[in-house]
Amino acid sequence: MSKSAVIEASAARSSFAKLGEQARRAPVEVTRHGKLEFVVISPDLYEAVKAAGTVPVGELARMQESFNQMFQDMQSDRSEAAYERLEALTAEDLPKAAVDAYRRTRRRAPGHRSGSGVGR
Incomplete structure (x- = not known):
């Protein structure tokens, strides 16, 4: 697997499509003020992690809900x-x-x- 890319949250907001493209190649660490906020991964890696059971499924669901909420906030008027x-x-x-x-x-x-x- 490739080394993770790191991107500031403000840059992730302004170029969401680019973030997705990067995540297909390697995990992308999204930071805010230099602190890791979350990691964006490809669907294949997500399925592999879920299948391996290395992250509790409940935690993955919580992470997905957190991301969905943040994405909705970014789309607000x-x-x-x-x-x-x-x-x-x-x-x-x-x-x-x-x-x-x-x-x-x-x-x-x-x-x-x-x-x-x-x-x-």
Whole structure:
């Protein structure tokens, strides 16, 4: 079997078809902020793992449900709108948009103190 490829979750979202093509050749490790989130494998490898019993079938079902939910989230209207806004940004808009997104994320983070953040 070929060595696993590694791809960031954001790249996996934006090029789902490419992710599937890569997974047909070798498992693809999908990471978020450098941490392994899940692995995409080919149907043949999935069947082999299931038949070998190396992963409990219940765990495979849980993994499949988790993936299906994440895929549905990626297809939501809100997600689509965000991608459309991102694609519409110009090079001049991008730095401000990145800072604004960071600040929104920080406000939602647990334990975040109001008033801290970029540029303070």
